[in-house]
Amino acid sequence: MTNNPGAACPIPLSRYSSVVMAHGGGGRLMRDLIEGVFISAFAPGQTAHLHDAAVLQGPGTRIAMTTDGFVVRPLFFPGSDIGELAVYGTVNDLAMGGARPMYLSASFILEEGLPIETLQRVVTSMGRAAECAGVSIVTGDTKVVEKGRCEGMYIATTGVGAVENGVAVGPDRVCKGDAVIVSGDLGRHGIAVMSVREGFVFEAEISSDCAPLWSPVCALLEAGITVHCLRDLTRGGLASALVEIAESADVTITLDEAAIPVTEPVRAACEILGYDALHVANEGRFVAFVPASEAARAAAVLRDVPVSSGACVVGSVAENGGGQVLIETVGGMRPVDMLSGEQLPRIC
């Protein structure tokens, strides 16, 4: 028995090849799992304190806080996995509040029988993603439920970030004349997950767009762009995000269908599957509302950042009032609604 909880402990990986109920029991096995799997991925080389709460340098006078649960099925899919998703999804919600992501917590619900090797892969992916996104995973928790009571694992992450001085973004600032910019092509995440889940084979493999979005947001702020509102395009896609903003800000948003970037493979997959790309989930895309006079410069700033190199203006706020989204298509103007059914369950 070691008295240094920071020493990586290889015991559980040789003694257990899969998760057992006692890994969640609060006793020695759970500590083995924490030391052998989580700490080595999230805080390698660090003497862990294994204390109930992490004590952190406060991020300033205004903090942002957000949480997200991840139940994506399957755990691994083209271009990403549940671990990366759990980091980037939460980091991106902070970025959309104009906040620099700093700290993450991770709560795991594990299914009895989950191979430890699978957990290792996910946790390693989370550690790598956290490094890419510039955040620290500072605290965590693990529970184990009986076989069949969850599907491999569910993860909930919570993020805390620092709201940059003077930044105030939100739907209440959206107004007539704003341009609507999307940060890149739409729909890859949703199609990537559905393709592996349903066993579809498309001509070109479609990879998830899963990516951290603070760097393009930071670029906009540092360039002095007047950012009115930011929203990442996750469940429900561009359509749901815009309808929510239009209703909340009570404005009418018009979109130009021809300007909305969708790659040919995604377009083809949507046609086969009967999906509308506007409703398909993304995990590395966002929409920005900026005054029309700054739209071209904002799009140029975004295109200089790799993750948003495909940014373009797709519409505008046509008038105050109305609380709706309209799209101009070859067949004329039609209203856009939120996704209301269960088209793409467990996509994140």
Place this chain on the structure above:
Amino acid sequence: MTNNPGAACPIPLSRYSSVVMAHGGGGRLMRDLIEGVFISAFAPGQTAHLHDAAVLQGPGTRIAMTTDGFVVRPLFFPGSDIGELAVYGTVNDLAMGGARPMYLSASFILEEGLPIETLQRVVTSMGRAAECAGVSIVTGDTKVVEKGRCEGMYIATTGVGAVENGVAVGPDRVCKGDAVIVSGDLGRHGIAVMSVREGFVFEAEISSDCAPLWSPVCALLEAGITVHCLRDLTRGGLASALVEIAESADVTITLDEAAIPVTEPVRAACEILGYDALHVANEGRFVAFVPASEAARAAAVLRDVPVSSGACVVGSVAENGGGQVLIETVGGMRPVDMLSGEQLPRIC
């Protein structure tokens, strides 16, 4: 359709009596659920912004952050429920770091088919618990999984608190001469959950001890007690908490079995079930390490706070080194170990 997302929306409760997959789909039904169920319980009367991240007043130069998942089975048990547990469990982890609890996030994983009425009960209980504990639930997330892929609901909460100036508690401060104080009688939470789960009927109903613990910690700090370490006694009970501290601080802790407070009904239940009360979970009890010279005063301060009115000294740090816990029983000294099996799964 309303443009004010803060207006309570009774639609989902009349149209749906149970959770459907689309309640987690990111579209209109999910918004109905958020507005109709969550906001009215967590932020009644408040115009919700429904934004990705909550922006909050920063809690000062040092913050504490902690997270916990809750998978307790059943959802309701004598004296408490999963909602109250999810609030107090996380609030207590902050308190154990010497931090005043301020903000909570809540991530829900719901099983398709869960009665909305059940969700309402849990969420109402969370709102009440948050008020009791003096915290705000500021952000949340909901996912829905297929029937059978979770058991009613799982909840992960994350807390952020302000570390009081000058406070530094942790196992590294524990040293020879410290007194070990427990804040009240042990084992009620674990027995309460097991009794309803297994259908045991005891002569006297045993209620969970689930309670928020910041007020007794705050009382200790305000009384100027030199608090070396605090730990709440959840999964794994007093035994696991003390073994973890003894190993981490590399000290030998001795306990006096006769001094450890266990009520007669819990003692009888443990005997019938073959449990050791030292391993049984609590949700409103903690252990404090203070210098022996301050022990009597610390216990008196705790006994003045209702939730810790049963506080008493149960042992001491006998020597530096050793990394173990010993208990003095009528049969002599014996070592105490962490819970290593799955004696009480899904107790929180």
